[in-house]
Structure formats: C-alpha cells, structure tokens
Amino acid sequence: MFNKLTSSESGRGLLLISPPFFYALLLMAFPLGAIILFSFWTQNFMDVDTTFTLNNYRQIIDQPIYGALLQRSLFVSAVVTVVTVLLAFPIAYFVSFHVRPDRKSLWLFLITIPFWTSYLIRVFLWKVILGYNGVINTGLLNIGLIDEPLTFILYNINAVIITLAHAFAPFAILPIFVALEKIDRSLLEASRDLGENKVMTFFRVTLPLAMPGVVAAVLIVFIPTIGDYVTPELMGGAGGKLIANMIQTQFLALNNAPLGAALAVVAMLSVTAISLVFILLNRRWLRGRS
Amino acid sequence: MSLRIYAIAYLVFLYAPIVLLPIFAFNDATIIAFPLAGFTTDWFGELMTNRSLHTAVKNSLFIAVMTAILCTLLGICAARAGAMYRFPVKAGIMGFIMLPLVLPEIIVAVSLLVVVVQIFDMGLSNWTIIAAHVLICTPFCIAILNGAFQNLDPSIEEAAMDLGESRFSAFRLVTLPLVMPGIISSMLIAFTISLDEFIIAFFLSGTSQTMPVYIWGLMRFPASLPVVMALGTILVALSIILLTIAELLRRRGMARAGVKDKGGFL
Numbered sequence: 001m002f003n004k005l006t007s008s009e010s011g012r013g014l015l016l017i018s019p020p021f022f023y024a025l026l027l028m029a030f031p032l033g034a035i036i037l038f039s040f041w042t043q044n045f046m047d048v049d050t051t052f053t054l055n056n057y058r059q060i061i062d063q064p065i066y067g068a069l070l071q072r073s074l075f076v077s078a079v080v081t082v083v084t085v086l087l088a089f090p091i092a093y094f095v096s097f098h099v100r101p102d103r104k105s106l107w108l109f110l111i112t113i114p115f116w117t118s119y120l121i122r123v124f125l126w127k128v129i130l131g132y133n134g135v136i137n138t139g140l141l142n143i144g145l146i147d148e149p150l151t152f153i154l155y156n157i158n159a160v161i162i163t164l165a166h167a168f169a170p171f172a173i174l175p176i177f178v179a180l181e182k183i184d185r186s187l188l189e190a191s192r193d194l195g196e197n198k199v200m201t202f203f204r205v206t207l208p209l210a211m212p213g214v215v216a217a218v219l220i221v222f223i224p225t226i227g228d229y230v231t232p233e234l235m236g237g238a239g240g241k242l243i244a245n246m247i248q249t250q251f252l253a254l255n256n257a258p259l260g261a262a263l264a265v266v267a268m269l270s271v272t273a274i275s276l277v278f279i280l281l282n283r284r285w286l287r288g289r290s
Numbered sequence: 291m292s293l294r295i296y297a298i299a300y301l302v303f304l305y306a307p308i309v310l311l312p313i314f315a316f317n318d319a320t321i322i323a324f325p326l327a328g329f330t331t332d333w334f335g336e337l338m339t340n341r342s343l344h345t346a347v348k349n350s351l352f353i354a355v356m357t358a359i360l361c362t363l364l365g366i367c368a369a370r371a372g373a374m375y376r377f378p379v380k381a382g383i384m385g386f387i388m389l390p391l392v393l394p395e396i397i398v399a400v401s402l403l404v405v406v407v408q409i410f411d412m413g414l415s416n417w418t419i420i421a422a423h424v425l426i427c428t429p430f431c432i433a434i435l436n437g438a439f440q441n442l443d444p445s446i447e448e449a450a451m452d453l454g455e456s457r458f459s460a461f462r463l464v465t466l467p468l469v470m471p472g473i474i475s476s477m478l479i480a481f482t483i484s485l486d487e488f489i490i491a492f493f494l495s496g497t498s499q500t501m502p503v504y505i506w507g508l509m510r511f512p513a514s515l516p517v518v519m520a521l522g523t524i525l526v527a528l529s530i531i532l533l534t535i536a537e538l539l540r541r542r543g544m545a546r547a548g549v550k551d552k553g554g555f556l
Contacts, residue, residue: 009375009376009377010376010377010378012375013375013376014371014377014378016367016371016374016375017367017368017372017377017380017383017384019363019367020364020367020387020428020432021387023425023428024387024390024425025386027422027425028390028393028398028401030405031398031402031404031405032401034405034409035401038404038408048408087300090296090300093293094293094297105537105541107297109537110301111301112533113529114304114305114308116482116483116533117308117486117525117526117529117530118525119486119488120486120488120502120505121307121311121505121518121519121522122307122308124509124515124518125306125310125311126307128307128310128314129307135306135310166304169304223392224393224394226394227393227394227397228394228489229396230488230489234509244394244396247400248493251403251493252493257403260400261400264397264401267394267397268394268397
C-alpha cells in the first residue's frame with residue numbers, strides 16, 4: 001500500500017500534502033463542526049445538556065440586543081473594508097507602477113513591518129493618539145485650530161474603524177499589489193494607442209484586471225474583522241461593543257458557551273453569505289463588461 | 291508625484307503608533323499623554339524585576355518556538371507538494387489548508403475551546419495554544435515557502451537520484467540547502483505571529499499566561515501603562531530585527547532558487 005502510494009506522482013503528492021491537510025481537518029474543520037453541534041445544546045451552570053434544541057437561536061432572534069450587535073458589527077466590518085481597500089489601492093498602485101523594480105520589495109517591507117508588531121500595543125497607542133489628552137488633540141490645541149479637545153474620536157465607532165483600518169492595511173495592500181503586478185503593461189500602451197486617455201485606461205483596463213486582487217483584499221479584511229474583540233473593547237467605549245465582545249462574554253464570563261457558540265455560528269454565516277453575494281455581484285459586473 | 295506624497299502620508303499613518311512607543315517608554319510620567327515630562331529609564335528597570343512578567347515571557351517563547359518549528363514542517367510539506375506534484379483535487383486541498391488565513395480568530399478560539407474543554411474534557415495548557423497557533427501560522431509559512439519551492443528546478447533533485455542518492459537524501463543534500471533561507475524566514479515569521487497573538491491565547495491559556503495575555507491584564511491598571519510601553523518598545527525592536535533577518539534570508543532564498551524577486555511576504 002505504502003509502496004504503491006510512493007511510486008506514482010499523485011500518490012507522492014497526496015502523501016506529502018496529508019500532514020497539513022489532516023492538521024487543518026482535525027483542528028479547523030472538526031472544531032467548526034463541533035461548535036455548530038454545540039450551538040444546539042444548552043448549558044446549566046457547569047453541566048452541558050446535550051438534548052437538541054433551537055433555544056439558543058430563538059433567544060438570538062427574540063432578544064433585540066443580539067440582532068443590534070450583529071448589525072453594528074457587520075456595519076463596522078463593511079465600513080472598515082471599504083475604507084481600508086480604498087486607502088490601500090493607491091499605495092499598491094504606486095508601488096507597482098511608480099516604484100523602480102529593485103526598490104519594490106523595500107517598499108513592501110516598510111508597509112508590512114508595522115503589521116508584525118504587537119497588536120495589543122498598537123491598539124493601545126491609537127488610544128494615546130485619539131484620546132482626550134492625545135496627540136491629535138494636543139496638536140490641534142497647540143496650533144490653535146480648536147479650543148477644547150475633540151471627543152468624537154475616541155470611545156465610539158469612529159475610533160474602532162480607524163484602528164481596524166490601520167491594523168488590516170497590509171492585508172489589503174498585498175493582494176492588490178500582486179494583481180497589479182500581473183497586468184501586462186503592453187495592454188495599457190495598447191489602450192493609449194487606441195485613443196483612450198489615462199483615466200479611461202485606468203477604469204477600462206487596469207481596474208478590471210486588478211479586480212481579483214481587490215476581491216481578495218475585501219474578503220481578507222471583511223471576514224476577520226468580525227472576529228475582533230480587542231479593538232471594540234479598548235476603543236469602542238460603552239456604545240462601541242461588537243458581536244465578538246458578546247461571544248467572548250458568553251464564553252468566559254457568563255458561562256453560557258452554547259449561546260456563545262450559536263452567536264459565533266450566526267456571525268460566521270452572515271459574513272460568509274455577504275462575501276458570497278459580493279463575489280457573485282463582482283463576477284456579474286466583470287462579465288457584463290467583457 | 292501626488293501619488294508619492296500620498297504614499298508617504300500613508301506610511302506616516304502606518305508608523306504613527308509605533309513611533310510614539312519609545313517616546314512614552316522613556317517619559318518620566320505615569321500618565322500616557324502629552325506634554326512630556328523628563329527622561330527616565332525606570333520603566334525598563336521595572337521590567338527586569340517583574341517575576342510574573344518573566345514567567346509569561348518564558349511561556350510565550352516556548353509557545354512561539356514550538357509553533358515556528360511545527361508549522362514550518364507542515365508548510366514544507368504543503369509547499370513542496372504544491373510545487374512538485376500534481377494530484378487529485380489539488381486546488382481544493384490547497385485552498386482548504388490556506389483557509390485559516392481568513393477565518394476570524396475568535397471562531398478558531400471558541401471552536402477549539404469547545405472541543406478541548408467540553409468534548410474531550412481536557413485541561414488547557416501551553417499545548418492547546420500551540421495547536422491553535424500552528425493552525426493560523428501555517429498559511430503564512432506556506433506563502434513564504436512557496437516562494438522558495440515554486441521555481442526550484444525538479445531536475446536537479448532527479449539528477450542526484452540518478453547519481454545514486456535515495457529520494458530522501460536527494461532532498462536533504464540538494465533541495466534543502468537551496469530552500470534553507472526560506473525555511474528560516476518562515477520560522478521567524480511564525481515565531482513573530484505566535485509571540486504577538488492575543489485573541490486565541492486569551493481563550494486557550496490555562497493557568498499560565500502568555501505575554502500578550504499578561505499585557506492585557508496590565509492595561510487595566512493605569513499605573514502600569516508606562517511599563518507596558520517599555521515592554522512594547524523592546525518587543526517592537528525585536529520584531530523589526532527578526533523581520534529584517536527574515537526578509538534578507540527570503541531574498542537570498544529567492545536568489546538561490548533563481549527566482550526574480552517579486553517582493554512581499556504574501
């Protein structure tokens with residue numbers, strides 16, 4: 001059996017891919033299945049009741065707080081995604097089209113470095129920047145633009161959005177950059193030769209060809225942001241809590257893991273559904289153009 | 291030109307928080323705000339004497355080293371399989387392995403928590419964190435190792451086998467030295483991710499805290515914030531050094547494999 005596996009090319013490939021595959025199966029797919037199952041159970045203090053029930057989901061529908069939190073989370077994730085990708089595109093474009101080839105990896109390195117430094121501390125420093133006595137307020141006070149510190153920039157949704165847009169920046173830049181790098185430059189020349197101006201060339205050639213990168217960037221920002229509870233906890237204040245904070249509370253403080261599991265499942269399904277709709281709409285748009 | 295100005299402004303935005311870190315780490319005041327007071331190195335001194343911090347750092351280092359080794363091994367399997375062989379449903383399997391990249395971390399954390407505690411009724415330990423960190427780091431390792439493995443000419447390994455080496459020793463003697471820089475680079479990245487990871491560690495840590503979990507605890511006490519700044523300064527400096535080494539090695543690996551550098555970790 002083993003010899004048979006190692007003698008063919010596909011056999012050797014499958015054998016080699018099996019450790020990472022089974023690892024992902026055991027530690028990702030299996031736990032995801034478990035959490036779905038778990039969301040149909042109930043917990044009474046420490047004892048888990050394994051009779052199948054829809055109670056957790058009923059509770060999520062009945063109590064308006066869960067729906068409101070989910071809605072707010074999806075809104076924050078969507079705004080963060082739009083802001084991050086819009087800010088990231090020009091950077092990716094700049095590095096791909098305007099930076100000398102031998103300097104490109106230096107630019108990418110500079111862009112990715114802040115991303116690899118402690119996330120907790122970065123979030124905390126945004127508090128220092130946006131706070132009442134923070135960098136922005138002291139700066140603006142000193143140059144006399146404002147008379148008293150601005151308060152709308154910390155402990156609310158705005159602060160959460162700024163911080164998350166900062167945290168996910170490289171995730172948006174890199175896929176767009178890779179897509180832009182793949183564009184055959186002669187296509188752009190052809191478009192110019194055929195009489196399109198610079199702007200139209202961008203919208204009719206560059207942007208559609210860069211779309212796969214933009215889609216990847218959108219997904220890689222939109223999906224993980226729903227699961228962040230550090231930023232809303234530190235930056236959001238009382239009105240800025242999101243669904244991930246609720247999931248965390250259900251699991252760790254309230255000891256109601258099945259309800260937390262149901263919330264996690266609902267959050268996951270919502271982002272997946274929205275992502276799929278986005279992919280489909282984008283496909284239709286690209287097909288409509290060609 | 292205006293794009294260049296935008297790019298520089300963007301870099302300022304990216305670096306703004308990190309630049310502030312050393313400023314407050316050396317600032318002689320317990321409140322993290324402007325105006326600055328005098329210069330002090332007290333906060334760094336406090337780090338040296340803090341026992342519970344030392345335990346947390348030791349835990350984190352152990353977790354990060356184990357994670358780096360394990361997920362690089364998994365990454366080597368995946369990158370080599372992806373580059374060298376064709377097999378059924380290859381794209382599907384590869385996509386499945388890369389999936390943790392987009393999975394929200396809280397989902398990874400709670401699902402593993404449920405499996406470990408509720409279903410298997412096991413205790414949480416450093417190993418539960420390692421297991422989760424390996425899962426989320428492997429896609430990053432694969433992305434880096436792909437760069438090292440992808441354009442490697444399979445015929446050099448075949449030549450070694452024709453000359454009498456076994457399949458494994460051909461890999462060890464020919465391919466391994468060529469991809470070594472990529473392997474080290476992948477280990478450094480995984481180490482950095484694991485060392486900084488908080489969301490999962492918070493759910494899965496047992497009695498012993500990791501460093502980010504310890505920092506999270508400190509953040510509740512305003513008096514300990516300057517110490518957090520000092521610790522953060524050291525961590526950021528360390529990360530930058532490790533990443534610079536990783537980047538230099540990655541480039542050397544690309545050069546050895548004869549690939550034109552397209553830049554970037556992902």
